[in-house]
Amino acid sequence: MDKYQRILDAAISVFAEQGFFQSTIAQIAKEAGVADGTIYLYFKNKDDILVQFYQYKTRQIFERFRDAVGQPTTAEEKLRCLIRVHLQEFQKDRNMAIVYQAETHQNRRLGNEQIKEMSKMYRDIISEVVELGQDEGTIRKDLYMGLVKRFINGAVDEVINSWIHSGGQYDLVTMADPLVDLFIKGIGGSSEAELTD
Amino acid sequence: MDKYQRILDAAISVFAEQGFFQSTIAQIAKEAGVADGTIYLYFKNKDDILVQFYQYKTRQIFERFRDAVGQPTTAEEKLRCLIRVHLQEFQKDRNMAIVYQAETHQNRRLGNEQIKEMSKMYRDIISEVVELGQDEGTIRKDLYMGLVKRFINGAVDEVINSWIHSGGQYDLVTMADPLVDLFIKGIGGSSEAELTD
Amino acid sequence: MDKYQRILDAAISVFAEQGFFQSTIAQIAKEAGVADGTIYLYFKNKDDILVQFYQYKTRQIFERFRDAVGQPTTAEEKLRCLIRVHLQEFQKDRNMAIVYQAETHQNRRLGNEQIKEMSKMYRDIISEVVELGQDEGTIRKDLYMGLVKRFINGAVDEVINSWIHSGGQYDLVTMADPLVDLFIKGIGGSSEAELTD
Amino acid sequence: MDKYQRILDAAISVFAEQGFFQSTIAQIAKEAGVADGTIYLYFKNKDDILVQFYQYKTRQIFERFRDAVGQPTTAEEKLRCLIRVHLQEFQKDRNMAIVYQAETHQNRRLGNEQIKEMSKMYRDIISEVVELGQDEGTIRKDLYMGLVKRFINGAVDEVINSWIHSGGQYDLVTMADPLVDLFIKGIGGSSEAELTD
DNA sequence: CATGAATGAGGGTTCATTCAT
DNA sequence: AATGAATGAACCCTCATTCAT
Numbered sequence: 001m002d003k004y005q006r007i008l009d010a011a012i013s014v015f016a017e018q019g020f021f022q023s024t025i026a027q028i029a030k031e032a033g034v035a036d037g038t039i040y041l042y043f044k045n046k047d048d049i050l051v052q053f054y055q056y057k058t059r060q061i062f063e064r065f066r067d068a069v070g071q072p073t074t075a076e077e078k079l080r081c082l083i084r085v086h087l088q089e090f091q092k093d094r095n096m097a098i099v100y101q102a103e104t105h106q107n108r109r110l111g112n113e114q115i116k117e118m119s120k121m122y123r124d125i126i127s128e129v130v131e132l133g134q135d136e137g138t139i140r141k142d143l144y145m146g147l148v149k150r151f152i153n154g155a156v157d158e159v160i161n162s163w164i165h166s167g168g169q170y171d172l173v174t175m176a177d178p179l180v181d182l183f184i185k186g187i188g189g190s191s192e193a194e195l196t197d
Numbered sequence: 198m199d200k201y202q203r204i205l206d207a208a209i210s211v212f213a214e215q216g217f218f219q220s221t222i223a224q225i226a227k228e229a230g231v232a233d234g235t236i237y238l239y240f241k242n243k244d245d246i247l248v249q250f251y252q253y254k255t256r257q258i259f260e261r262f263r264d265a266v267g268q269p270t271t272a273e274e275k276l277r278c279l280i281r282v283h284l285q286e287f288q289k290d291r292n293m294a295i296v297y298q299a300e301t302h303q304n305r306r307l308g309n310e311q312i313k314e315m316s317k318m319y320r321d322i323i324s325e326v327v328e329l330g331q332d333e334g335t336i337r338k339d340l341y342m343g344l345v346k347r348f349i350n351g352a353v354d355e356v357i358n359s360w361i362h363s364g365g366q367y368d369l370v371t372m373a374d375p376l377v378d379l380f381i382k383g384i385g386g387s388s389e390a391e392l393t394d
Numbered sequence: 395m396d397k398y399q400r401i402l403d404a405a406i407s408v409f410a411e412q413g414f415f416q417s418t419i420a421q422i423a424k425e426a427g428v429a430d431g432t433i434y435l436y437f438k439n440k441d442d443i444l445v446q447f448y449q450y451k452t453r454q455i456f457e458r459f460r461d462a463v464g465q466p467t468t469a470e471e472k473l474r475c476l477i478r479v480h481l482q483e484f485q486k487d488r489n490m491a492i493v494y495q496a497e498t499h500q501n502r503r504l505g506n507e508q509i510k511e512m513s514k515m516y517r518d519i520i521s522e523v524v525e526l527g528q529d530e531g532t533i534r535k536d537l538y539m540g541l542v543k544r545f546i547n548g549a550v551d552e553v554i555n556s557w558i559h560s561g562g563q564y565d566l567v568t569m570a571d572p573l574v575d576l577f578i579k580g581i582g583g584s585s586e587a588e589l590t591d
Numbered sequence: 592m593d594k595y596q597r598i599l600d601a602a603i604s605v606f607a608e609q610g611f612f613q614s615t616i617a618q619i620a621k622e623a624g625v626a627d628g629t630i631y632l633y634f635k636n637k638d639d640i641l642v643q644f645y646q647y648k649t650r651q652i653f654e655r656f657r658d659a660v661g662q663p664t665t666a667e668e669k670l671r672c673l674i675r676v677h678l679q680e681f682q683k684d685r686n687m688a689i690v691y692q693a694e695t696h697q698n699r700r701l702g703n704e705q706i707k708e709m710s711k712m713y714r715d716i717i718s719e720v721v722e723l724g725q726d727e728g729t730i731r732k733d734l735y736m737g738l739v740k741r742f743i744n745g746a747v748d749e750v751i752n753s754w755i756h757s758g759g760q761y762d763l764v765t766m767a768d769p770l771v772d773l774f775i776k777g778i779g780g781s782s783e784a785e786l787t788d
Numbered sequence: 789c790a791t792g793a794a795t796g797a798g799g800g801t802t803c804a805t806t807c808a809t
Numbered sequence: 810a811a812t813g814a815a816t817g818a819a820c821c822c823t824c825a826t827t828c829a830t
Contacts, residue, residue: 003789019303021218025825035791037827046825105302105358106216116362130384139384144375147356151379154355158347161302165313178341182348186383187327187336200814222800232816234802243800397810413697415612419804429812431806440804499696499752500610510756524778533778538769541750545773548749552741555696559707572735576742580777581721583731594793616821626795631822 004042007032008057009095011049016095019102020050050103054114058100061089062121069125075133076184082125083156084176090160091172098164101157123149139184152183201239204229205254206292208246213295217247247300251311255297258286259318266322272330273381279322280353281373287357288369295361298354320346336381349380398436401426402451403489405443410489413496414444444497448508452494455483456515463519469527470578476519477550478570484554485566492558495551517543533578546577595633598623599648600686602640607686610693611641641694645705649691652680653712660716666724667775673716674747675767681751682763689755692748714740730775743774 001009010032014023025046029036043049068085069078090097104115126149133139159179163172207229211220222243226233240246265282266275287294301312323346330336356376360369395403404426408417419440423430437443462479463472484491498509520543527533553573557566601623605614616637620627634640659676660669681688695706717740724730750770754763 021216024823029792036825037792038790040826041789102303106299133384140382143379143384146359147372147375148379148384150355150359151352151376151384154351154353154358155348156351157355158351159344161351162343162347175344178344179348182340182345182383184383184385185337186379186381186385187330187340187345187348188381188383221798233800234817235815237801238814418802423813430804431813432811434805435810496697500693527778532780534776534780537773537778540753541766541769542773542778544749544753545746545770548745548747548752549742550745551749552745553738555745556737556741569738572738573742576734576739576777578777578779579731580773580775580779581724581730581734581739582775582777583724583729615819627821628796628823629794632793637821 003032003034003038007034007039007042008049008053012053012057012095012099015050015102016098020099050099051114053096053099054118057096058118061096062118064089065122065125069129075129075136075138076180078129078132079126079152079183080176080180082129083180084173086156087160087172087176091163091168094164094168097160101161101164104157119153123153126152155179155183200229200231200235204231204236204239205246205250209250209254209292209296212247212299213292216299217296247296248311250293250296251300251315254293255315258293259315261286262319262322266326272326272333272335273377275326275329276323276349276380277373277377279326280377281370283353284357284369284373288360288365291361291365294357298358298361301354316350320350323349352376352380397426397428397432401428401433401436402443402447406447406451406489406493409444409496410492414493444493445508447493448512451490452512455490456512458483459516459519463523469523469530469532470574472523472526473520473546473577474570474574476523477574478567480550481554481566481570485557485562488558488562491554495555495558498551513547517547520546549573549577594623594625594629598625598630598633599640599644603644603648603686603690606641606693607689611690641690642705644687644690645694645709648687649709652687653709655680656713656716660720666720666727666729667771669720669723670717670743670774671767671771673720674771675764677747678751678763678767682754682759685755685759688751692752692755695748710744714744717743746770746774 007028011023011028014027014031017023018027025036025039028049029039032039039049043052064085065082068081072078072081090100104119127145130139130143130145130148134141134143156179159175160172163170163175204225208220208225211225211228214220215224222233222236225246226236229236236246240249261282262279265278269275269278287297301316324342327336327340327342327345331338331340353376356372357369360367360372401422405417405422408422408425411417412421419430419433422443423433426433433443437446458479459476462475466472466475484494498513521539524533524537524539524542528535528537550573553569554566557564557569598619602614602619605619605622608614609618616627616630619640620630623630630640634643655676656673659672663669663672681691695710718736721730721734721736721739725732725734747770750766751763754761754766
């Protein structure tokens, strides 16, 4: 593998293990099997590693999200597919998941703009899908879109978080269908219950 | 005000502004209007400030959550009340909200156990409410409880996060009712809704 | 006991346990059962405690040394008595012994003058005794007095040191007679001794 | 010179000047002509400098002591040689002498074990020599060996101490022969001496 | 390109000393 | 006289970054 990738992977691994601030360049260099100074041939500084992680590594994931919603035709299928791919990708690369979740919930940080943009991109996808559903008639129209986006984004994030904190011991992807079910139908009583209303 | 409180408030304020690791004892001391050394009369070390923040400051909030679900009788009202109080408290103390959100999503950190326990407590409340609703017949029985807890917890968290990142410019509490509505009914179109559109 | 003594004793005890620099005013205050600030009513500063220790506590011991050599008449008996009292006094107050031995062998220290003066006083006593012996004809005349003083002083010190490092587990005073024997006769074999063996 | 040596020498020089606890890393670094941080490339921490001083610098001296007693054949010559080399080595490196004397007489200190072991090694040499003398018939058999070792060790130490405190102004090695003379013959009047007087 | 020894600014922490009560 | 909370200077140590090889 090329040295840039080796360093980036090593860094994410170390960040995942210890958190960004508690990780040292020396640790990353050792993990990557290069000298400390070598890292500065590929990255401007320590912060830049995180920035580039966002720029290159997660950008590719969001392309897969785009693909995911591109294939199905109905809104529900698009949403289901998005979430399945989301969980798949994060399950596939646990270190990335850890670093992404941790850094995304930091507030004042470098690469802040990167992260905001990335989250926005994700929520834009959700918006599109939801709007499609509203056009289809499969999704309610009396929704505050800003809230719906957070609602879905947050729930998925927390499911991933739990999986991370559990040590990644169960299959994350199996959560996709039940989760979409909750998004669509909520936890409220079934149609019989509604009929009695 | 009590010096302990002054320091704790100052620390949370500084942590909220810059993040735990980028905050210095000197900054906290200055913000609190005390000497650097004074902090060590009240806290064992820098980490201990965060630990005590969790132990004393947020514990009180969770007691309010308990109160919140104790008053209403129906599950839906309990849930609504819980979320309203949750948003209220976090809106009331924005610094606390920022630090809480940031640290809760860190993985490897001191006070890890504190935080896990706190999150668990919150999700236990949700479990109880949901189970009550299932007994009432107002909440579906075909739910995977572990998932429902994350679903609600995550969505609320993300709503708070968004509010924080927006700079706290809108009224967070108004989100409570629409959010509960989403939890209960989901985003799926009900037949009437579709007809009326 | 008066507070001055309590503090001085506590300080010597703490110094003996941890060494001067690793001892804190707080520890001494706690040991003495007084507040930190109280110490400064009796002592100018931390260093002053050591200085006063030399001035008051050990000065009294050296008066006993004077007494010891004053009573016997022959040089050998004076020497024997001096050393016996020396070992007795140091055995009686082990903390004093530890602090005295440690600080005496420091070079650059406050109270330097105090210590030098004290050691000189001790060696002056030895000089007097040895000179008396030379007059008596019981001690050789072909001696370099400066060396003899160190010879005796050093040997006694090291015997005390060993006792300290052993944890003070044996009776130090029993060393007095064999030690004086070595001073007087040396380790060399006398012809009689060889014949009798 | 090797940077490790430069730092070690600088440290011993500063320790000799000010004592271990009053010396700062900054002073040592300045004396060695390196940056503060550089010291930590060669030593684990401040304490470690002292430990390594004992491990490397003084160990070599004790090898010379071994050589010194190895060459002569009679006990007296061995003892004379040991003490001459001892004084020589300490005279040659005054800073080493100061630090060694000071730290050896501390009680509660790091590297305690190192120091105890070193002192024991020295006294073991003395034991061997004395026992040889007893076999030869040149040294009395009615000796308590534990005391003899302290007697010799302490006297030599104090001679060195005096020389240090005098500012190293006279030739220390000339003390060797008179000192051995005292060890062997003691200060007591010999029968011939008494007769001639 | 790669190295890793060297740097030195910066931060957490300690603790002798003071002083208002 | 006695207290002990408060102070802040000082120090050890870390570690991101540089640069000569």
